[in-house]
Amino acid sequence: MQIKLSSFVRKEMLHILRDPRTMLVVLVIPVVLILLFGFTVSTDVNHIDVAVCAPVRGDAVRKTVERLCRTDLFRFKGFIDAPDIDAHLRTGKASAVVVLADDYETSGHYQVVLDGADVNTARVSEGYLRGVIGGGDQDLFVLQQVYNPEMKSAFNFIPGILGMIFLLICAIMTSVSIVREKETGTMEVLLVSPVKPAYIIVSKMIPYLLLSLVDLAIILLLAYFVLDVPLSGGVWNIILFSVVYLVLALALGMVVSNVAKSQIAALLMSALVMMMPVLFFSGMLFPPDNLPWALRWITYIIPARWYIDAMRKLMIEGVGLRSVLLEGGILVGETLLLLAAATKRFSDRLEG
Numbered sequence: 001m002q003i004k005l006s007s008f009v010r011k012e013m014l015h016i017l018r019d020p021r022t023m024l025v026v027l028v029i030p031v032v033l034i035l036l037f038g039f040t041v042s043t044d045v046n047h048i049d050v051a052v053c054a055p056v057r058g059d060a061v062r063k064t065v066e067r068l069c070r071t072d073l074f075r076f077k078g079f080i081d082a083p084d085i086d087a088h089l090r091t092g093k094a095s096a097v098v099v100l101a102d103d104y105e106t107s108g109h110y111q112v113v114l115d116g117a118d119v120n121t122a123r124v125s126e127g128y129l130r131g132v133i134g135g136g137d138q139d140l141f142v143l144q145q146v147y148n149p150e151m152k153s154a155f156n157f158i159p160g161i162l163g164m165i166f167l168l169i170c171a172i173m174t175s176v177s178i179v180r181e182k183e184t185g186t187m188e189v190l191l192v193s194p195v196k197p198a199y200i201i202v203s204k205m206i207p208y209l210l211l212s213l214v215d216l217a218i219i220l221l222l223a224y225f226v227l228d229v230p231l232s233g234g235v236w237n238i239i240l241f242s243v244v245y246l247v248l249a250l251a252l253g254m255v256v257s258n259v260a261k262s263q264i265a266a267l268l269m270s271a272l273v274m275m276m277p278v279l280f281f282s283g284m285l286f287p288p289d290n291l292p293w294a295l296r297w298i299t300y301i302i303p304a305r306w307y308i309d310a311m312r313k314l315m316i317e318g319v320g321l322r323s324v325l326l327e328g329g330i331l332v333g334e335t336l337l338l339l340a341a342a343t344k345r346f347s348d349r350l351e352g
Contacts, residue, residue, distance in 0.1 A: 008200070009203050009206045009207060011203075012204060012206070012207040022173065022177075025173060026208075027214070030168075030219060031218060031219075033161055033165060034161055034219055034222050034223065037157040037161050047075050048073060048074050048095050048125050048129075049074075049077050049092075049095045049096070050075065050077060050096045051078060051079070051088055051093070052064075052079050052097070052100065053080055053085060053098070053099045053100065054079060054099075055082075055100075056103075056104065056105065057079070058105045061100055061104060064098075064133055067133070068132060068133075073128050074128070074129075077094050080097070085097050085113055092115075095115050096112060096115070096122075096126075097112075099111040110133060112130065112133075155229055155230075156312075158227065158229050158315070159307075159311035159312045159315060160283070160285070160304075161284075162216075162242070162307070162308075162311055163278060163284065163307045163311070164278050164304070165219070166216075167270075167278060169208060169211065169212050170209070170212055170249035170250045171250070171252045171256065171274055172266075172275075173253070174205070174254065175253040175256040175260060176266050177204070178204060178254070179262060179263050180263055182257075201342055205250040205254070208253075209243075209247070212246045213246070216242050220235065220238065230315060231314075231315055232314075232315065233317070233319055233320065237320065238315060241307070241310055241314065244335060245303065245307045248303050248331055248334055248338060251335055251341075252274065252303075254338070255342050255345070258342065258345040277298070277302050277304070278304040281295070281298050281302045281305065282299070283299070283305055283308055283309065284304070303331060309324075310324040
């Protein structure tokens with residue numbers, strides 16, 4: 001049976017390698033997505049133009065301005081008078097104005113006036129300014145951002161892209177390829193052969209698992225050497241956790257292929273059932289806690305949510321596997337359920 005299994009795996013691998021469209025999706029699109037999200041799509045807010053309104057410019061005011069100038073987050077645009085605040089914001093000469101009270105030397109009271117045309121930028125700018133001025137020490141601000149002191153959005157996007165890419169490669173490509181064999185009649189030949197359903201499933205999963213590991217290696221190399229994303233938790237821990245998620249995605253593709261009747265149906269089901277939840281419910285774009293309470297429970301059954309959370313801990317925070325046991329346990333449980341469902345469906349078709 002080992003010879004038969006290896007023959008099936010070899011057949012699947014050759015079929016994939018001979019299809020240029022599949023190789024394009026598997027090897028080129030992940031690289032494009034990583035570079036696109038790493039360089040083009042960015043939520044970073046840098047070089048904020050800040051002016052200071054300080055009626056009394058004593059030693060405390062001077063130190064506050066020095067703290068603003070010590071970071072690349074801000075560009076000091078000089079001191080202005082109170083009547084000029086509105087004009088500076090409206091004309092774009094400044095994106096924010098820090099108004100220091102007359103008794104700032106003793107009280108430390110201040111106010112931040114922002115251009116609210118871009119709400120997200122205004123909120124981020126306010127947080128940065130209060131972190132520097134309110135903290136009273138730039139070192140304190142850096143300590144508060146210890147896992148991402150430069151606030152690079154790539155640190156947040158890369159784990160999310162990993163979760164999305166592996167669903168794209170493993171789940172969608174696997175489901176479409178199996179449905180294609182169903183349409184051509186090849187799958188029926190396999191089902192009536194003496195090969196067990198489990199071996200058919202494994203032979204379909206292994207080639208895409210190997211290609212996904214190649215993608216994982218490429219993505220990690222790009223993330224580390226090109227985008228400066230740290231791999232603080234250890235490369236082998238990241239790979240081990242990713243393998244679990246890859247097997248889960250492959251099993252999910254098997255389940256979809258058993259339900260879909262055509263390649264287009266498999267593609268649409270994969271996109272709607274997997275891609276959309278990953279984007280909106282996994283924490284890839286925004287924290288799940290920001291969702292309405294009626295939708296928040298959905299995030300707990302989305303596998304990508306647990307994988308992305310674990311990758312952020314392993315890659316950015318530098319924790320070990322013990323700190324992601326909860327996420328790992330949930331992914332293993334979901335993987336076993338999906339594998340059981342896929343195997344049972346194949347067995348039912350064989351018996352039918």
